[in-house]
Structures are given as C-alpha cells and as structure tokens.
Amino acid sequence: MLAAVSMLGCASALAMTAAVAMPSRALAEKPAAPAAGGAGATVRGSVTILDRDGNPKASHAGVIVFLDEMDTRYEVAAKPADQAIRQVDKKFIPEVLPVLAGTTVHFPNDDIVAHNVFSLSRVAPFDLGIYPRGQTRSVVFEETGLVKIYCNIHSRMVASIVVLANPWFTVTAEDGSFTLDNVPTGGATVRTWYPRTPQNSEQRLQVTEKGIYDLDLRLVEDLRLEVREESLTIQHKNKWGKDYPSKY
Numbered sequence: 001m002l003a004a005v006s007m008l009g010c011a012s013a014l015a016m017t018a019a020v021a022m023p024s025r026a027l028a029e030k031p032a033a034p035a036a037g038g039a040g041a042t043v044r045g046s047v048t049i050l051d052r053d054g055n056p057k058a059s060h061a062g063v064i065v066f067l068d069e070m071d072t073r074y075e076v077a078a079k080p081a082d083q084a085i086r087q088v089d090k091k092f093i094p095e096v097l098p099v100l101a102g103t104t105v106h107f108p109n110d111d112i113v114a115h116n117v118f119s120l121s122r123v124a125p126f127d128l129g130i131y132p133r134g135q136t137r138s139v140v141f142e143e144t145g146l147v148k149i150y151c152n153i154h155s156r157m158v159a160s161i162v163v164l165a166n167p168w169f170t171v172t173a174e175d176g177s178f179t180l181d182n183v184p185t186g187g188a189t190v191r192t193w194y195p196r197t198p199q200n201s202e203q204r205l206q207v208t209e210k211g212i213y214d215l216d217l218r219l220v221e222d223l224r225l226e227v228r229e230e231s232l233t234i235q236h237k238n239k240w241g242k243d244y245p246s247k248y
C-alpha cells in the first residue's frame with residue numbers, strides 16, 4: 001500500500017508539491033515469505049536527474065534511494081546509529097537525510113549565529129528553540145514519512161528527513177550512482193525521493209542472489225521550483241504560521 005506523505009499544515013509545502021509514495025507503517029510486521037539466507041544481494045544502479053528540457057543535470061547527487069514493499073521478512077536493528085544535521089553558514093548540512101525509524105538526529109549549531117530549528121510535519125512536529133554556536137539539540141524520529149525542517153529565524157534554511165521502515169536506503173553520489181548491500185532476495189520496490197521533483201521514480205524488482213547491477217532510474221527536476229527558490233525569499237511560514245519578518 002502506498003501512503004501519500006502529508007504536506008505540512010502551512011504554506012511551507014511549496015518545495016514539496018508532489019505526493020510521494022512512502023513506506024507503509026506496518027511493513028515490518030506483515031507476514032512474509034521465509035527469511036533470506038546468507039548476506040543477501042547487492043542492488044546497484046544510477047539515478048539521472050533531468051531538467052525540464054530533458055537534459056541531464058551536472059550533478060545527480062542528493063537523491064534518496066530506498067526499498068519498500070519487500071516480500072521477504074527482515075530484522076531491523078533495535079537502536080539505529082545516531083545521525084546529525086549541522087547548521088553551518090545559515091544552511092543545513094546535509095539538506096537531505098534518510099534515517100531508519102527510531103533514529104536520533106542531532107542538530108549541532110556549528111554556525112556563528114543562533115538558529116531555531118523546527119518542523120511542522122505531521123509525523124514529527126518539533127521546536128528546538130533558539131540556541132547558539134556550540135550547542136546541540138536532538139530529536140528522535142519514530143514515525144515513517146517526510147519531515148521538512150526549517151529555521152524560524154532564517155527562511156532559506158531547509159532540510160528534509162525521510163524516515164524509513166527498513167535499513168535499505170542510501171543517497172546518490174555526484175554521478176547518480178547508488179549501491180544497496182545485503183538486500184534480502186525476493187520482491188521489493190525501489191523508490192526515489194528528491195525534493196525538487198514532482199514525480200519520483202519507482203520500479204518493482206525481483207532480487208536474486210546474483211543481485212541487480214544496472215538499474216536506471218530517471219527523475220525530471222521541476223525547474224519552476226528552482227526559479228521560485230531563487231526569486232522568492234519567503235516560501236513558507238515560520239513556526240507561528242506567520243511570514244518571516246525580513247530577508248535572510
């Protein structure tokens with residue numbers, strides 16, 4: 001079953017206008033085929049990001065690739081390793097982060113100015129308050145889905161966490177390549193998530209012990225969003241649902 005990711009309850013959904021297929025919450029619990037033996041297979045491929053004219057972009061980095069709707073039962077680690085999104089030069093680094101449900105994400109302020117990290121997302125609303133350089137505050141992400149993250153002081157700061165139900169996910173490199181290791185054999189759907197496209201990609205796979213080595217996924221980037229990102233200072237409301245008071 002595909003569950004559409006809910007948009008934020010405010011105008012901040014601008015950067016994510018597409019309904020994205022996300023993993024179902026009950027995925028890990030459903031009855032499944034016998035567990036795969038051995039270390040599993042490798043699924044390797046590449047994502048090409050195309051502009052609206054159909055031309056490949058210079059960089060194909062920053063696309064989350066993940067497996068969903070897996071036929072084979074799998075075990076999920078009880079406590080995933082902690083992750084971090086830093087605040088540097090009034091940006092979130094990284095801007096896109098896939099995590100396993102249950103992951104703690106730290107938000108260290110490594111900037112020279114204070115920030116107020118928050119999210120109005122349905123799956124993980126939070127407000128870390130204002131804190132200065134050298135401090136870190138943290139959030140545990142339990143529910144699967146998309147979490148758009150902003151700063152209440154600097155409207156251009158945007159990050160996206162995609163909380164996933166299984167550990168088979170990665171982020172593409174500059175050349176668009178990706179590798180998923182130790183994938184259980186059996187049926188699975190590979191999906192992409194990229195913040196600047198209205199149309200993500202998906203493909204049903206039959207993973208065998210030989211693995212899959214030539215997956216070719218394509219995304220068309222919606223350049224209208226890029227243009228709007230360049231020209232508009234205020235794309236979303238602050239945590240009180242108000243416009244940002246000035247340009248940052």
Ligand SMILES: [Cu+2]
Nearest residue numbers: 115151153154
């Ligand atoms: Cu800020």
